[in-house]
Amino acid sequence: MCSTCGCSGEDAGTRVTLVDGPEATHEHDHEHGHGHGHGHGHETRTVLLEQDILAKNDLLAAANRHRLAEHGVTAINLMSSPGSGKTTLLERTVRDLAGHRETLVIEGDQETWLDAQRIRATGSKVVQINTGAGCHLDAEMLDRGLTELAPPDGSLVFVENVGNLVCPALFDLGESARVVIISVTEGADKPAKYPYMFRTADLVLLNKIDLLPYVDFDVDLCLRLIHQVRPGVELLPVSATRGDGLDRWHDWLASR
Protein backbone atom coordinates (compact mmCIF):
# COMPACT_ATOMS: atom_id res chain seq x y z
CA MET A 1 0.00 0.00 0.00
CA CYS A 2 1.21 3.52 -0.81
CA SER A 3 2.17 5.23 2.46
CA THR A 4 1.54 8.72 1.06
CA CYS A 5 -2.07 8.47 -0.05
CA GLY A 6 -3.09 5.04 1.20
CA CYS A 7 -3.99 3.65 -2.23
CA SER A 8 -3.18 0.15 -3.34
CA GLY A 9 -1.10 1.52 -6.21
CA GLU A 10 -2.97 -0.64 -8.71
CA ASP A 11 -6.13 1.40 -9.04
CA ALA A 12 -5.08 4.90 -7.87
CA GLY A 13 -5.68 7.79 -10.27
CA THR A 14 -7.13 7.67 -13.76
CA ARG A 15 -6.30 4.80 -16.07
CA VAL A 16 -6.31 5.11 -19.87
CA THR A 17 -6.22 1.83 -21.82
CA LEU A 18 -6.27 0.99 -25.49
CA VAL A 19 -8.55 -2.05 -25.38
CA ASP A 20 -7.49 -4.39 -28.14
CA GLY A 21 -7.77 -7.96 -26.84
CA PRO A 22 -5.08 -9.59 -24.70
CA GLU A 23 -2.29 -7.29 -25.94
CA ALA A 24 -3.81 -4.10 -24.50
CA THR A 25 -1.34 -1.21 -24.04
CA HIS A 26 -1.76 -0.06 -20.49
CA GLU A 27 -0.90 3.39 -19.18
CA HIS A 28 -0.62 3.66 -15.40
CA ASP A 29 -1.16 6.78 -13.35
CA HIS A 30 -0.39 7.28 -9.68
CA GLU A 31 -0.43 10.70 -8.06
CA HIS A 32 0.77 11.88 -4.65
CA GLY A 33 0.05 14.96 -2.58
CA HIS A 34 2.76 17.27 -1.23
CA GLY A 35 3.93 18.56 2.15
CA HIS A 36 2.89 21.86 3.70
CA GLY A 37 4.36 25.00 5.31
CA HIS A 38 3.86 26.41 8.83
CA GLY A 39 2.27 29.67 10.03
CA HIS A 40 4.23 32.40 11.83
CA GLY A 41 2.66 35.54 13.36
CA HIS A 42 -0.73 36.99 12.59
CA GLU A 43 -0.05 39.47 9.78
CA THR A 44 -1.57 38.61 6.45
CA ARG A 45 -1.61 40.13 3.00
CA THR A 46 -4.28 39.63 0.37
CA VAL A 47 -3.31 38.45 -3.08
CA LEU A 48 -5.86 39.06 -5.80
CA LEU A 49 -6.19 36.09 -8.14
CA GLU A 50 -9.53 36.67 -9.89
CA GLN A 51 -9.17 33.41 -11.71
CA ASP A 52 -11.83 31.01 -12.96
CA ILE A 53 -11.66 27.83 -10.89
CA LEU A 54 -11.89 25.70 -13.98
CA ALA A 55 -9.30 27.79 -15.83
CA LYS A 56 -6.83 24.90 -15.99
CA ASN A 57 -9.45 22.51 -17.33
CA ASP A 58 -10.69 25.13 -19.80
CA LEU A 59 -7.15 25.75 -21.04
CA LEU A 60 -6.63 22.04 -21.65
CA ALA A 61 -10.05 21.87 -23.30
CA ALA A 62 -9.10 24.73 -25.62
CA ALA A 63 -5.87 22.89 -26.49
CA ASN A 64 -7.88 19.74 -27.22
CA ARG A 65 -10.29 21.70 -29.37
CA HIS A 66 -7.45 23.21 -31.34
CA ARG A 67 -5.69 19.86 -31.81
CA LEU A 68 -8.92 18.25 -33.01
CA ALA A 69 -9.64 21.11 -35.42
CA GLU A 70 -6.10 21.00 -36.81
CA HIS A 71 -6.64 17.37 -37.78
CA GLY A 72 -10.24 17.75 -38.90
CA VAL A 73 -11.38 15.32 -36.17
CA THR A 74 -14.93 15.72 -34.87
CA ALA A 75 -15.35 14.76 -31.19
CA ILE A 76 -18.84 14.21 -29.79
CA ASN A 77 -19.31 14.22 -25.99
CA LEU A 78 -22.16 11.82 -25.21
CA MET A 79 -23.78 12.29 -21.80
CA SER A 80 -26.73 10.77 -19.98
CA SER A 81 -27.67 8.93 -16.83
CA PRO A 82 -26.54 5.29 -16.55
CA GLY A 83 -28.68 2.88 -18.57
CA SER A 84 -30.10 5.30 -21.15
CA GLY A 85 -28.54 3.33 -23.99
CA LYS A 86 -25.37 5.30 -24.83
CA THR A 87 -23.24 2.24 -25.49
CA THR A 88 -25.94 0.41 -27.43
CA LEU A 89 -26.46 3.50 -29.57
CA LEU A 90 -22.72 3.71 -30.18
CA GLU A 91 -22.48 0.02 -31.11
CA ARG A 92 -25.26 0.58 -33.63
CA THR A 93 -23.87 3.88 -34.96
CA VAL A 94 -20.35 2.51 -35.41
CA ARG A 95 -21.71 -0.47 -37.34
CA ASP A 96 -24.00 1.74 -39.48
CA LEU A 97 -21.18 4.15 -40.34
CA ALA A 98 -18.68 1.39 -41.19
CA GLY A 99 -17.37 1.95 -44.68
CA HIS A 100 -18.78 5.52 -44.81
CA ARG A 101 -16.84 7.34 -42.13
CA GLU A 102 -13.94 6.33 -39.88
CA THR A 103 -15.34 6.17 -36.36
CA LEU A 104 -13.46 5.70 -33.09
CA VAL A 105 -14.60 5.67 -29.49
CA ILE A 106 -13.32 6.77 -26.09
CA GLU A 107 -15.24 5.11 -23.26
CA GLY A 108 -15.50 6.59 -19.76
CA ASP A 109 -16.51 4.53 -16.71
CA GLN A 110 -15.46 4.30 -13.09
CA GLU A 111 -14.37 0.70 -13.51
CA THR A 112 -14.18 -2.21 -16.00
CA TRP A 113 -13.45 -2.43 -19.71
CA LEU A 114 -16.95 -3.78 -20.41
CA ASP A 115 -18.09 -0.91 -22.62
CA ALA A 116 -14.82 -0.74 -24.53
CA GLN A 117 -14.99 -4.46 -25.18
CA ARG A 118 -18.50 -4.12 -26.58
CA ILE A 119 -17.27 -1.39 -28.93
CA ARG A 120 -14.17 -3.39 -29.83
CA ALA A 121 -16.44 -6.20 -31.00
CA THR A 122 -17.87 -3.84 -33.65
CA GLY A 123 -14.39 -3.48 -35.13
CA SER A 124 -13.85 0.12 -34.07
CA LYS A 125 -10.66 1.26 -32.35
CA VAL A 126 -11.48 2.12 -28.74
CA VAL A 127 -9.82 3.47 -25.61
CA GLN A 128 -11.27 2.93 -22.13
CA ILE A 129 -10.79 5.59 -19.47
CA ASN A 130 -11.38 4.37 -15.91
CA THR A 131 -11.80 7.21 -13.47
CA GLY A 132 -11.75 5.10 -10.31
CA ALA A 133 -13.89 7.14 -7.93
CA GLY A 134 -14.27 9.96 -10.46
CA CYS A 135 -17.77 10.92 -11.58
CA HIS A 136 -16.99 12.70 -14.83
CA LEU A 137 -14.43 12.99 -17.60
CA ASP A 138 -12.32 16.15 -17.82
CA ALA A 139 -10.10 17.77 -20.44
CA GLU A 140 -6.93 16.15 -19.17
CA MET A 141 -8.50 12.70 -19.50
CA LEU A 142 -9.61 13.44 -23.04
CA ASP A 143 -6.11 14.64 -23.87
CA ARG A 144 -4.65 11.35 -22.66
CA GLY A 145 -7.40 9.37 -24.36
CA LEU A 146 -6.77 11.10 -27.69
CA THR A 147 -3.03 10.46 -27.41
CA GLU A 148 -3.70 6.75 -26.85
CA LEU A 149 -6.40 6.58 -29.54
CA ALA A 150 -4.48 8.57 -32.20
CA PRO A 151 -7.53 9.25 -34.43
CA PRO A 152 -6.68 9.76 -38.13
CA ASP A 153 -7.38 13.10 -39.81
CA GLY A 154 -11.03 13.60 -40.72
CA SER A 155 -12.34 10.88 -38.41
CA LEU A 156 -15.28 10.96 -35.99
CA VAL A 157 -14.58 10.29 -32.30
CA PHE A 158 -17.37 9.52 -29.85
CA VAL A 159 -16.57 10.20 -26.20
CA GLU A 160 -18.97 8.28 -24.00
CA ASN A 161 -18.88 10.16 -20.70
CA VAL A 162 -19.44 8.56 -17.29
CA GLY A 163 -23.14 7.82 -16.83
CA ASN A 164 -24.22 10.79 -14.72
CA LEU A 165 -26.74 13.56 -15.33
CA VAL A 166 -25.05 15.97 -12.92
CA CYS A 167 -21.26 16.32 -12.96
CA PRO A 168 -20.08 15.87 -16.55
CA ALA A 169 -22.03 19.00 -17.56
CA LEU A 170 -19.57 21.29 -15.81
CA PHE A 171 -16.43 20.07 -17.53
CA ASP A 172 -15.52 21.23 -21.01
CA LEU A 173 -13.51 18.47 -22.70
CA GLY A 174 -12.75 20.37 -25.87
CA GLU A 175 -15.43 18.48 -27.79
CA SER A 176 -16.99 19.66 -31.07
CA ALA A 177 -20.51 19.05 -29.79
CA ARG A 178 -22.44 17.76 -26.79
CA VAL A 179 -25.22 15.21 -27.19
CA VAL A 180 -27.43 14.45 -24.18
CA ILE A 181 -29.42 11.22 -24.23
CA ILE A 182 -32.58 10.63 -22.24
CA SER A 183 -34.65 7.47 -22.56
CA VAL A 184 -38.42 6.94 -22.24
CA THR A 185 -37.95 4.78 -19.15
CA GLU A 186 -36.46 7.67 -17.20
CA GLY A 187 -39.40 10.03 -16.75
CA ALA A 188 -40.31 13.08 -18.82
CA ASP A 189 -39.51 15.50 -15.97
CA LYS A 190 -35.77 14.81 -15.97
CA PRO A 191 -34.80 17.91 -18.03
CA ALA A 192 -36.36 20.13 -15.34
CA LYS A 193 -34.70 18.18 -12.55
CA TYR A 194 -31.25 18.21 -14.19
CA PRO A 195 -31.18 21.59 -15.91
CA TYR A 196 -27.40 22.06 -15.88
CA MET A 197 -26.94 19.01 -18.09
CA PHE A 198 -29.69 19.83 -20.59
CA ARG A 199 -28.71 23.49 -20.90
CA THR A 200 -25.34 22.45 -22.40
CA ALA A 201 -26.80 20.14 -25.06
CA ASP A 202 -26.24 20.78 -28.78
CA LEU A 203 -28.64 17.90 -29.49
CA VAL A 204 -30.93 15.77 -27.32
CA LEU A 205 -31.70 12.17 -28.25
CA LEU A 206 -34.82 10.52 -26.84
CA ASN A 207 -33.91 6.83 -26.87
CA LYS A 208 -35.91 3.60 -26.48
CA ILE A 209 -38.98 4.98 -28.25
CA ASP A 210 -39.88 1.39 -29.14
CA LEU A 211 -40.96 1.13 -25.49
CA LEU A 212 -43.39 4.10 -25.64
CA PRO A 213 -46.51 1.87 -25.75
CA TYR A 214 -45.46 0.28 -22.45
CA VAL A 215 -44.44 3.32 -20.37
CA ASP A 216 -46.11 6.48 -19.13
CA PHE A 217 -43.88 9.04 -20.90
CA ASP A 218 -45.22 12.38 -22.13
CA VAL A 219 -42.97 13.31 -25.07
CA ASP A 220 -44.48 16.80 -25.47
CA LEU A 221 -43.91 17.59 -21.80
CA CYS A 222 -40.31 16.40 -22.06
CA LEU A 223 -39.68 18.62 -25.09
CA ARG A 224 -41.31 21.61 -23.37
CA LEU A 225 -39.12 21.15 -20.29
CA ILE A 226 -36.00 20.78 -22.40
CA HIS A 227 -36.78 24.05 -24.18
CA GLN A 228 -37.22 25.80 -20.85
CA VAL A 229 -33.57 25.21 -20.06
CA ARG A 230 -32.18 25.08 -23.60
CA PRO A 231 -34.46 27.05 -25.93
CA GLY A 232 -34.48 25.86 -29.53
CA VAL A 233 -32.38 22.70 -29.14
CA GLU A 234 -33.32 19.83 -31.46
CA LEU A 235 -34.79 16.61 -30.01
CA LEU A 236 -34.46 13.39 -32.06
CA PRO A 237 -36.59 10.42 -31.02
CA VAL A 238 -34.66 7.21 -31.70
CA SER A 239 -34.48 3.53 -30.90
CA ALA A 240 -30.95 2.18 -30.86
CA THR A 241 -32.25 -1.39 -30.84
CA ARG A 242 -35.04 -1.15 -33.40
CA GLY A 243 -33.46 1.52 -35.64
CA ASP A 244 -36.13 4.26 -35.47
CA GLY A 245 -34.92 7.77 -36.16
CA LEU A 246 -31.31 6.80 -36.83
CA ASP A 247 -31.29 8.34 -40.33
CA ARG A 248 -31.81 11.77 -38.83
CA TRP A 249 -29.08 11.00 -36.25
CA HIS A 250 -26.69 10.14 -39.12
CA ASP A 251 -27.68 13.34 -40.96
CA TRP A 252 -26.92 15.38 -37.85
CA LEU A 253 -23.53 13.67 -37.47
CA ALA A 254 -22.75 14.27 -41.14
CA SER A 255 -23.40 17.98 -40.63
CA ARG A 256 -20.75 18.31 -37.82
Added chain:
Amino acid sequence: MHELAITESVVEAITEKLGDGPVAAVRLEIGTLSGVVVDSIRFCFEIVAAGTGLEGARLDIDEPSGRAYCRECRREFTLDDPIMLCACGSADLDILSGRELRIVSVEVR
Protein backbone atom coordinates in the same frame (compact mmCIF):
# COMPACT_ATOMS: atom_id res chain seq x y z
CA MET B 1 -19.30 14.60 -6.78
CA HIS B 2 -17.87 17.27 -9.02
CA GLU B 3 -17.35 19.62 -6.07
CA LEU B 4 -14.38 17.47 -5.12
CA ALA B 5 -12.73 18.05 -8.51
CA ILE B 6 -13.55 21.75 -8.29
CA THR B 7 -12.09 22.06 -4.79
CA GLU B 8 -8.97 20.22 -5.92
CA SER B 9 -8.70 22.75 -8.76
CA VAL B 10 -8.92 25.59 -6.22
CA VAL B 11 -6.14 24.19 -4.03
CA GLU B 12 -4.00 23.37 -7.07
CA ALA B 13 -4.42 26.82 -8.61
CA ILE B 14 -3.46 28.51 -5.34
CA THR B 15 -0.42 26.37 -4.62
CA GLU B 16 0.73 26.73 -8.24
CA LYS B 17 0.53 30.53 -8.03
CA LEU B 18 1.67 31.04 -4.45
CA GLY B 19 3.59 27.94 -3.43
CA ASP B 20 3.13 25.81 -0.32
CA GLY B 21 3.19 28.67 2.22
CA PRO B 22 0.50 29.07 4.91
CA VAL B 23 -2.83 30.52 3.80
CA ALA B 24 -5.14 32.34 6.22
CA ALA B 25 -8.18 32.67 3.97
CA VAL B 26 -9.51 32.01 0.48
CA ARG B 27 -12.27 34.08 -1.14
CA LEU B 28 -14.33 32.33 -3.82
CA GLU B 29 -17.18 33.55 -5.98
CA ILE B 30 -19.76 30.84 -6.70
CA GLY B 31 -22.86 32.07 -8.50
CA THR B 32 -26.27 30.56 -7.75
CA LEU B 33 -26.54 29.42 -11.39
CA SER B 34 -23.10 27.82 -11.52
CA GLY B 35 -24.31 24.28 -10.76
CA VAL B 36 -21.96 24.06 -7.79
CA VAL B 37 -23.22 23.42 -4.23
CA VAL B 38 -21.44 25.69 -1.73
CA ASP B 39 -21.87 23.35 1.25
CA SER B 40 -20.22 20.56 -0.72
CA ILE B 41 -17.29 22.85 -1.51
CA ARG B 42 -16.85 23.58 2.22
CA PHE B 43 -16.98 19.88 2.99
CA CYS B 44 -14.47 18.99 0.28
CA PHE B 45 -12.18 21.89 1.12
CA GLU B 46 -11.46 20.49 4.57
CA ILE B 47 -10.45 17.19 3.04
CA VAL B 48 -8.45 18.53 0.12
CA ALA B 49 -6.65 21.25 2.11
CA ALA B 50 -5.44 18.81 4.77
CA GLY B 51 -1.65 18.50 4.68
CA THR B 52 -1.24 21.58 2.48
CA GLY B 53 -0.59 25.25 3.24
CA LEU B 54 -4.36 25.77 2.98
CA GLU B 55 -5.13 23.54 5.93
CA GLY B 56 -7.30 25.44 8.39
CA ALA B 57 -7.73 28.40 6.02
CA ARG B 58 -10.97 30.33 6.31
CA LEU B 59 -13.22 29.91 3.24
CA ASP B 60 -15.16 33.08 2.32
CA ILE B 61 -17.68 32.39 -0.42
CA ASP B 62 -19.62 35.13 -2.22
CA GLU B 63 -22.74 33.85 -3.99
CA PRO B 64 -23.82 36.35 -6.66
CA SER B 65 -27.44 35.76 -7.54
CA GLY B 66 -28.64 35.02 -11.04
CA ARG B 67 -29.75 38.05 -13.02
CA ALA B 68 -31.26 37.86 -16.49
CA TYR B 69 -32.38 40.36 -19.12
CA CYS B 70 -35.40 39.51 -21.25
CA ARG B 71 -34.94 40.67 -24.84
CA GLU B 72 -38.66 40.37 -25.44
CA CYS B 73 -40.07 42.65 -22.73
CA ARG B 74 -36.76 44.46 -21.92
CA ARG B 75 -37.02 43.60 -18.26
CA GLU B 76 -34.12 42.70 -15.95
CA PHE B 77 -34.98 40.25 -13.20
CA THR B 78 -33.59 37.75 -10.69
CA LEU B 79 -33.21 34.17 -11.86
CA ASP B 80 -33.15 31.69 -8.99
CA ASP B 81 -32.79 28.54 -11.04
CA PRO B 82 -31.61 27.66 -14.55
CA ILE B 83 -35.12 27.75 -16.02
CA MET B 84 -34.77 30.26 -18.86
CA LEU B 85 -38.20 31.85 -18.70
CA CYS B 86 -39.29 35.44 -18.21
CA ALA B 87 -42.66 36.11 -16.57
CA CYS B 88 -43.81 37.36 -20.00
CA GLY B 89 -43.32 33.83 -21.34
CA SER B 90 -40.25 34.43 -23.48
CA ALA B 91 -37.14 32.24 -23.35
CA ASP B 92 -35.01 34.85 -25.15
CA LEU B 93 -32.83 35.79 -22.20
CA ASP B 94 -29.33 37.16 -21.62
CA ILE B 95 -27.80 35.82 -18.41
CA LEU B 96 -26.07 38.78 -16.71
CA SER B 97 -24.77 37.12 -13.56
CA GLY B 98 -24.95 33.97 -11.47
CA ARG B 99 -22.65 31.65 -13.39
CA GLU B 100 -19.44 32.76 -11.70
CA LEU B 101 -17.02 30.11 -10.47
CA ARG B 102 -13.83 31.92 -9.50
CA ILE B 103 -11.09 32.32 -6.98
CA VAL B 104 -11.20 36.01 -6.08
CA SER B 105 -8.30 36.34 -3.65
CA VAL B 106 -6.09 34.59 -1.15
CA GLU B 107 -4.96 35.91 2.24
CA VAL B 108 -1.44 34.68 2.95
CA ARG B 109 0.54 34.85 6.16
